[in-house]
Amino acid sequence: MSEKNVVTAIHDTLHEEMAADERIVVIGEDVGARGGVFRITQGFLDEFGERRVIDAPLAESGIVGVAIGMALHGLVPVAEIEFADFIHPAFDQLVSEAARMRYRSNDDFGLPMVVRCPWGGGVHGALYHSQSIEAFYGHVPGLKVVVPATPADAAGLLRSAIRDPDPVLFLEHKKTYRLISGEVPDEPFTVPIGEADVKREGSDLTVVAYGLMLHLCLEAAQRLADEHGISAEVVDVRTIAPLDKETILASVRRTGKAMVVYEDNRTYGAGAEIVATIAEEAMFDLDGPLVRIGGPDVPAMGFAASLEHEFMPDADLIFDRMLELARF
Amino acid sequence: MLDSAKEGDVATRVTSDTSHEALGLGTEDLLSLYRTIVAARLCDEAAFRLNRQGKAPFVVPVSGHEGCQVGTAWALQRGRDIWLPYYRDVAVVLTAGMTPKDIFLGLFAKADDPSSAGRQMPSHWGSRRLNIISHSSPIGTQIPHAAGIAYAVKYRNEDAVVAYWFGEGATSEGDWHEGLNFSGIHKLPVVWVCENNQYAISVTQKKQMAVQDVADRAAGYGFPGVVVDGNDVLACYGAMRTAVERARAGEGPTLIEAKTYRFQPHTSDDDDRSYRSREEVEEAKHHDPLLRFGTYLKERGVLDDARIESVDAEVKAEIDLAIDEAWNAPDPDPSTLMRFLFAES
Numbered sequence: 001m002s003e004k005n006v007v008t009a010i011h012d013t014l015h016e017e018m019a020a021d022e023r024i025v026v027i028g029e030d031v032g033a034r035g036g037v038f039r040i041t042q043g044f045l046d047e048f049g050e051r052r053v054i055d056a057p058l059a060e061s062g063i064v065g066v067a068i069g070m071a072l073h074g075l076v077p078v079a080e081i082e083f084a085d086f087i088h089p090a091f092d093q094l095v096s097e098a099a100r101m102r103y104r105s106n107d108d109f110g111l112p113m114v115v116r117c118p119w120g121g122g123v124h125g126a127l128y129h130s131q132s133i134e135a136f137y138g139h140v141p142g143l144k145v146v147v148p149a150t151p152a153d154a155a156g157l158l159r160s161a162i163r164d165p166d167p168v169l170f171l172e173h174k175k176t177y178r179l180i181s182g183e184v185p186d187e188p189f190t191v192p193i194g195e196a197d198v199k200r201e202g203s204d205l206t207v208v209a210y211g212l213m214l215h216l217c218l219e220a221a222q223r224l225a226d227e228h229g230i231s232a233e234v235v236d237v238r239t240i241a242p243l244d245k246e247t248i249l250a251s252v253r254r255t256g257k258a259m260v261v262y263e264d265n266r267t268y269g270a271g272a273e274i275v276a277t278i279a280e281e282a283m284f285d286l287d288g289p290l291v292r293i294g295g296p297d298v299p300a301m302g303f304a305a306s307l308e309h310e311f312m313p314d315a316d317l318i319f320d321r322m323l324e325l326a327r328f
Numbered sequence: 329m330l331d332s333a334k335e336g337d338v339a340t341r342v343t344s345d346t347s348h349e350a351l352g353l354g355t356e357d358l359l360s361l362y363r364t365i366v367a368a369r370l371c372d373e374a375a376f377r378l379n380r381q382g383k384a385p386f387v388v389p390v391s392g393h394e395g396c397q398v399g400t401a402w403a404l405q406r407g408r409d410i411w412l413p414y415y416r417d418v419a420v421v422l423t424a425g426m427t428p429k430d431i432f433l434g435l436f437a438k439a440d441d442p443s444s445a446g447r448q449m450p451s452h453w454g455s456r457r458l459n460i461i462s463h464s465s466p467i468g469t470q471i472p473h474a475a476g477i478a479y480a481v482k483y484r485n486e487d488a489v490v491a492y493w494f495g496e497g498a499t500s501e502g503d504w505h506e507g508l509n510f511s512g513i514h515k516l517p518v519v520w521v522c523e524n525n526q527y528a529i530s531v532t533q534k535k536q537m538a539v540q541d542v543a544d545r546a547a548g549y550g551f552p553g554v555v556v557d558g559n560d561v562l563a564c565y566g567a568m569r570t571a572v573e574r575a576r577a578g579e580g581p582t583l584i585e586a587k588t589y590r591f592q593p594h595t596s597d598d599d600d601r602s603y604r605s606r607e608e609v610e611e612a613k614h615h616d617p618l619l620r621f622g623t624y625l626k627e628r629g630v631l632d633d634a635r636i637e638s639v640d641a642e643v644k645a646e647i648d649l650a651i652d653e654a655w656n657a658p659d660p661d662p663s664t665l666m667r668f669l670f671a672e673s
Contacts, residue, residue, distance in 0.1 A: 025483070051483060057513065062472045062506030069476020072461060073410075074484060077476075089502070096466050097473070105454050105462040106445035107668040142669050165671040 009151035027054040028080030064090040071113040084119035098167040099142030118174035126303035132264035138240040145240040149214040156191025173211040196244035202233035205257035210237035220319035256287035266294030288328035339543030339553035368419035388451040389592035390418040395617020396586035399564025412492040415451040432654035446660040468498040471507030478516035497528025512549035515580035525590040530603035546583035558586030559617040
């Protein structure tokens with residue numbers, strides 16, 4: 001085991017996989033000489049060369065589209081979109097092409113490829129460096145969407161994503177990059193795509209979250225235990241699509257109370273699907289109202305600290321709502 | 329032959345000798361070329377007939393484009409090179425190894441349709457076995473795929489060449505620019521083939537771009553652009569052969585613009601009377617690549633009228649049989665709806 005932050009965990013895993021498998025190439029803006037704007041691919045250019053570490057022209061649709069072509073012909077591309085906010089030009093490539101390739105060809109063609117991108121707010125990223133995009137792609141059959149929140153999950157899920165025979169959108173919450181550290185196994189290991197994880201066991205209520213919000217929920221759950229002796233179970237979604245309904249529902253059935261927290265705009269967010277799933281399948285196990293906390297329905301957060309803070313759900317808000325639900 | 333290059337033109341025009349002797353094509357090659365063009369034309373006519381009979385809900389016609397399709401596709405090798413056709417490319421996929429039966433299995437959306445087992449609309453080609461890459465309906469999205477495949481070909485030190493066919497409307501898409509730009513930067517083994525029929529459904533070339541020749545755009549990507557008469561099968565073959573040799577030698581991409589015309593509406597659901605005159609269409613038919621190639625072959629003593637009739641009859645019989653077999657093939661099993669979203673291991 002080694003203590004690592006999220007950036008280092010991703011860097012090291014990608015590095016190990018590339019060293020072991022020559023089919024893997026990285027392509028994206030600034031991934032070469034600059035080593036990525038968040039340093040995920042630092043040192044890769046020197047070690048693996050320009051053939052495998054491709055500084056792409058500034059064209060996101062082209063980056064994903066070229067990666068699709070590479071995956072069609074024996075390579076395993078790991079494309080980087082510099083910020084999730086800039087992935088929108090590649091929507092057509094992801095939705096019309098990557099997601100549909102295997103289905104539309106009746107299994108004749110498959111795309112072993114990963115599209116990585118930093119998402120989420122809390123870093124003064126304002127309207128165009130803070131967005132959440134998981135709901136856009138979670139809605140699309142044929143895409144796998146993962147949202148690791150810890151260094152170990154980031155490492156294990158990235159390894160699974162690279163080895164997956166189908167396209168995986170790998171979302172890295174940029175605020176967790178250097179904020180969150182944890183133990184990561186030294187040996188190559190995988191975390192299965194499509195499995196949620198109970199990050200904190202509890203009996204009084206269930207809180208479901210992912211990304212940065214998971215850590216705020218864990219912080220609030222600790223306070224709830226310390227100050228009120230309330231036992232909250234915290235479930236880390238980890239994979240938006242396909243969603244691990246079983247783990248979420250099993251927890252909710254056990255505690256009888258459920259709250260879902262997400263940073264994206266509240267309306268039609270991934271949390272809305274989770275709430276709907278609980279309402280459909282565990283309604284009669286609930287002893288309290290289904291609670292949903294999401295970001296307000298404005299275009300991401302303002303640059304000013306006051307506006308950003310007002311947008312982002314924080315641990316105090318989550319704590320208050322958890323307490324309220326526990327006491328219901 | 330086209331005009332010789334004008335002063336200031338960016339693209340080059342094919343003016344070299346395009347007789348079959350100069351291109352190194354023998355009698356058997358010429359007969360195969362001719363037969364493939366006839367097959368595409370007769371597939372088209374049969375598909376429209378089936379559409380009018382209510383047996384084929386959707387047809388994408390090829391008529392008019394067969395010359396440039398077969399001419400360019402002929403320069404690639406089956407089993408070695410990689411084909412990215414678009415929906416009008418019946419003659420490209422016939423050259424790449426699909427059979428008329430494959431085409432009608434797709435037209436009738438049968439379970440054995442090699443492209444998609446009836447999942448996609450007809451004429452959305454794909455076959456891993458034949459190196460024909462699956463494509464979608466949005467225009468131009470496959471351009472970056474072709475660049476990525478060509479990158480992988482080069483990365484793996486293979487000697488394959490990748491070719492992508494598209495209409496002039498596709499050149500307005502951002503993906504077109506992004507894909508060609510990438511191919512130029514990395515000098516990839518790819519040939520970009522524009523079948524310029526002057527209309528993107530109803531939108532004329534004048535409303536699509538401010539240049540006369542799509543091929544001029546190649547200069548912006550650092551590789552040659554070539555204009556060729558798309559109704560001249562042998563000129564198309566010659567231009568493509570040069571481009572393929574260039575790609576195979578590691579010298580990078582070429583953009584070929586074949587000027588041609590579509591005789592039918594955009595699809596069986598289109599009515600082209602709303603945007604072009606009957607006189608214009610009839611005039612274009614005087615340049616029909618099939619008639620023109622037939623005339624050339626007669627003049628050169630390769631074919632005579634009797635032989636042309638017998639080729640036509642053979643191909644027609646083959647297509648009639650293909651239609652019967654495809655029509656009687658099983659439909660997709662509805663229980664397969666959820667399959668192959670992801671790999672099933």
